Amino acid sequence: MVPAPIGALHGPFGGKFLQSIPIFPILIMMPAKSKIQIVAEPTILFLICALILSPLAATAIYMVAKVLPEVERRIPSSWMQKVSLAGMEAIQAPPSLSFDSVMSARLQSWVSEAFNKRFVGREALVRWTSELYYRAFNVSTSKSAELVLGKDDFLFEMMYLKEYFLERPEKEDILKFTRDIAKFQRICESRKIPFTLLLTPSKASIMPGMAPEPWASWYDDRPRSYELLRDSLKRAGIHFVDGHELTKAQISDGVPTFAKGGTHWTTRTAFRSSQEVVNELIRQGAELKPLTANLAIRMTPHWSKESSDSDLFDLMNIVTEWTYPCGVAEIDQVESTGKKLRVVLVGGSFTYMLGRQLRDSNQFSSLPFYFYYKVDFSEFVTGSGAPGPHPLDFERDIFSADCIILELNEQIIGKPNHIRAFLKDAFDSVAE
Structure with a gap:
């Protein structure tokens, strides 16, 4: 019998099972129901969710505050997002809400573009990325000018x-x-x-x-x-x-x-x-x-x-x-x-x-x-x-x-x- 190659197991009908690689191998190696594993897994899951959902939630609040004075007074939008990037394209006026704008995806495209250019934390990400390229490679990431x-x-x-x-x-x-x-x-x-x-x-x-x-x-x-x-x-x-x-x-x-x-x-x-x-x-x-x-x-x-x-x-x-x-x-x-x-x-x-x-x-x-x-x-x-x-x-x-x-x-x-x-x-x- 020929042994299966490393990283693969033979399955029915000539198929193969590929071995998966755990993202957190240390947790997998621990004894079942160890205290560290019980605490670590939900903590890591919570941090991942927070990393993904926090910008979404903050951006939603920011965009609402920009159009509702009552929300703006309670949660100033300038506190969450200072838009001062140079050379960035302005957001175009939104298309009117209609059957045609939805079916043609113009409205969805505008929402996507508006979020990509105004999500909370974008300026910090852009500036720190540009700083890294400047310090490490002595180049600029600017697309507004060569x-x-x-x-x-x-x-x-x-x-x-x-x-x-x-x-x-x-x-x-x-x-x-x-x-x-x-x-x-x-x-x-x-x-x-x-x-x-x-x-x-x-x-x-x-x-x-x-x-x-x-x-x-x-x-x-x-x-x-x-x-x-x-x-x-x-x-x-x-x-x-x-x-x-x-x-x-x-x-x-x-x-x-x-x-x-x-x-x-x-x-x-x-x-x-x-x-x-x-x-x-x-x-x-x-x-x-x-x-x-x-x-x-x-x-x-x-x-x-x-x-x-x-x-x-x-x-x-x-x-x-x-x-x-x-x-x-x-x-x-x-x-x-x-x-x-x-x-x-x-x-x-x-x-x-x-x-x-x-x-x-x-x-x-x-x-x-x-x-x-x-x-x-x-x-x-x-x-x-x-x-x-x-x-x-x-x-x-x-x-x-x-x-x-x-x-x-x-x-x-x-x-x-x-x-x-x-x-x-x-x-x-x-x-x-």
């Missing part, structure tokens, strides 16, 4: 590293882009509207030495988009402010031009470019006064609600808080000179710093901002705004302005971008 940890934990976004070290444009494309900018400048000059283009820097181009080691060996020596555009703008006589060069000139100050945990320049770094933008508009006849500011250093990235010195660090969603130097510029208010100007801004995320510093100088009646041209609209002076594309009439909204400022970050110069789209629509409106 974060890269550089030297001394300086944070970068992958797209900025790729542009600086790897991506190179076609020269003819940059020359055509320059011709379009020159054409727009001529339109502004014919209408006596001061105009300037602000080129803003990227963290990777200003601080390449803080990128992870492998990136330096991948650097492409061919001219970058920024270098080609800068040179062609100079040859074409276009009014522009080189924020890249102005930022590099501040490296010797001993204060980081980009904060350790931020992707945008600090307010102190941005101030020099904002100052030069105003100077350029003054040279073209705008009735403005130069910007001045009180420069300082803060050791916390959350020194202001409008600060962007922690926009990457916040996305890591870890438990510990970082402290690092952040350059700060507090803009001085300008004494009233009579008429305040209306200045239109079209740009990306780096424009926020410029717009706020112009606002704080108190010499503008209106600062409408077209974020990435058609993504969002906001007004820096009044604080109003609306998401999504804003109805735009170029004669009424753009060419009626006292000044026009376009902002373009060097990371997207050689790609389809908001300035290219804006110029195309501007030319179409003039042709009409």
Whole structure:
């Protein structure tokens, strides 16, 4: 008779019984009805049930407290759950309760999504998991942005590293882009509207030495988009402010031009470019006064609600808080000179710093901002705004302005971008 293989016993009709492995082998080995076994089994079962059911019960109470004021007064929802994770998707509005929403599973899907994003204890689990990955593997678990940890934990976004070290444009494309900018400048000059283009820097181009080691060996020596555009703008006589060069000139100050945990320049770094933008508009006849500011250093990235010195660090969603130097510029208010100007801004995320510093100088009646041209609209002076594309009439909204400022970050110069789209629509409106 052939012995059964280890781990299996022969059964009827050629079948086999597989030996099970006890989860708690120590309890199985104990004498029957031992005191330890009698106490341990229900205790373990109770703990497992509590682990599963407690979040469910707490979440049910939390969600009820959010909609019933009486429950909220007795059991504050903020005590059970503080929702402060960065970069997490908001919960969509629930579908109406109907036969169709139930049969199509839309209602069930919403309930499942709402629970997954709001169950009590989720934030702690996310933060401790992110902390573990950061400490053990030096990586971020964020899915909101491709974060890269550089030297001394300086944070970068992958797209900025790729542009600086790897991506190179076609020269003819940059020359055509320059011709379009020159054409727009001529339109502004014919209408006596001061105009300037602000080129803003990227963290990777200003601080390449803080990128992870492998990136330096991948650097492409061919001219970058920024270098080609800068040179062609100079040859074409276009009014522009080189924020890249102005930022590099501040490296010797001993204060980081980009904060350790931020992707945008600090307010102190941005101030020099904002100052030069105003100077350029003054040279073209705008009735403005130069910007001045009180420069300082803060050791916390959350020194202001409008600060962007922690926009990457916040996305890591870890438990510990970082402290690092952040350059700060507090803009001085300008004494009233009579008429305040209306200045239109079209740009990306780096424009926020410029717009706020112009606002704080108190010499503008209106600062409408077209974020990435058609993504969002906001007004820096009044604080109003609306998401999504804003109805735009170029004669009424753009060419009626006292000044026009376009902002373009060097990371997207050689790609389809908001300035290219804006110029195309501007030319179409003039042709009409």
